[in-house]
Amino acid sequence: MKRYYYVFRKDYIDLSINELKSLMEIYDSNGFIEKCYDEICIAKHRDDAVYRIMNRASFIKRSGRVISIDNISSPNLDYIDEIHEYGIKWIKIHKKTSRGIDQINNYSEKLVEKSHLPVDYRRGSYLELFFINDIVLIGIPIANRRKYEDKRIYTRSIALPIDLSRLLVNLTRVKEGEVLLDPFMGTGTILIEANLMGIRTIGVDIDYSLIEIARSNLNNYCLNNYMIIHGDSQIIKYNEVDGIATNPPYGRGSGLKLENIKQLYESFINNALESVRKNRYIVFVTSSNLEKLIDEVISKYGLKVIGKHYIYVHSSLTRVVYEVRNI
Incomplete structure (x- = not known):
């Protein structure tokens, strides 16, 4: 397996790492994260997995192939012949280190001298250098996360x-073609994102006005691989769905008292236990x-x-x- 690097959002690194783990679990269960450096992780997995991961990524910003990991103090630069095989036109430098600027400049100058590549922008493929403490991560970018236009006609401040x-x-690890349930669908944003990934969805809401809003939002994306149910998720039972992703009511926007919120979560967790497949x-x-x-509540029901x-x-x-597994 080859090594790939993933660059995350700086504000939610732990969520980004778990997103990567979840997507690797889907697309290469034998893959693993080798090492993380703040907002960058190096992973080993099958070659095709990187494109599939980035096609679904949210908090993962971009990815690339690791060419080498060098030492900033004693450069090896034994990767230069390999980078020329990829038709690299220039070098992009990322300074993510507590090391002094002199060491970064010294390393960069030696690489420029040996590779005959500039460090200013050129059209075409480029080499990325990440200076992280004592190491230099050298890689070639592969893919950025996909961006989707927000076509929702209606939304809410609490959405x-x-x-x-x-x-x-x-994070649900649900694959394309499997079934994901959102028992508190609201305006349908979770359903939209799942459908865009090729996942079949079931959405439920007790508020009929939100049913109409969600259906309008989904239709505006020209999506049709979904089922919408007008009903109470505290009562409705489901059969062997592959995962649940949802945003249950809470806070002032829910209009519920604490005792009602407790009952709602009791019912939600109990129904989820009966609805989601084992593991x-x-x-x-x-x-x-x-x-x-x-x-x-989670402890009570053994999740x-x-x-x-x-x-x-x-x-x-x-x-x-919360990431919870039905064991």
């Missing part, structure tokens, strides 16, 4: 951002104010928390992303 919705889908994932977002309550990730929104709200 999840598109990138977070896409991330939740990826598959339930991923959801909630408020950190409900963390203790939700931990107790396994794989990860909890915190996203600061404003002084009154910090979101928690």
Whole structure:
């Protein structure tokens, strides 16, 4: 297996790493993360996996192939012949190190001298140098994450951002052609992102006005591989879905009292346990104010928390992303 590097969002590195792990689990279960340096991770996996990972990526910004890892203090530069085989036209330098500028300049000058490549922009392929503490990561860019136009006709202030919705889908490890359930569908953003990945979806909401909004949003993307149900997810039962990604009600926007929120999460977790296949994932977002309550409910029903990730929104709200497995 070859080595690839992935560059993440600086604000949510732990979520980005878990997104990479989840997508590798889908596209190459034998792949693994070799080493992480802040917002860059090096992974080993099959060659075709990098394109499939980046096609779905949300918090992963871009990827490339690792050519070499060198020492900043004693350069080897034994990769120069290889980079010329790729038709490299110039060198792009990223300074992500506590090392002094003199050492970075010394290394760069030696590489320029031996490779005869400039460090200013040229049209065509380029070599990336990441200076990270004592090492230099040398690589060739392969792919950036895909960007999708926001075609939603309607949304709400409490709706999840598109990138977070896409991330939740990826954390479920649901593959193309499998079925993902969103029992609190709202305006349908999670369904849209899953459908764009080739995943079949089921969306449920108790509010009929949101049903109409979600259907309009999905139709505006010309998507049709979904089922929408008007009903109460505290009551409706499902059969062997491959994963759940959702944003249950919480906070002031939900209009629910604490005792009602507790009952809602009890019903949600209990139904999820019965609905999701064994060893598959339930991923959801909630408020950190409900963390203790939700931990107790998850423990009560014997589910396994794989990860909890915190996203600061404003002084009154910090979101928690739960990754839970039905064991």
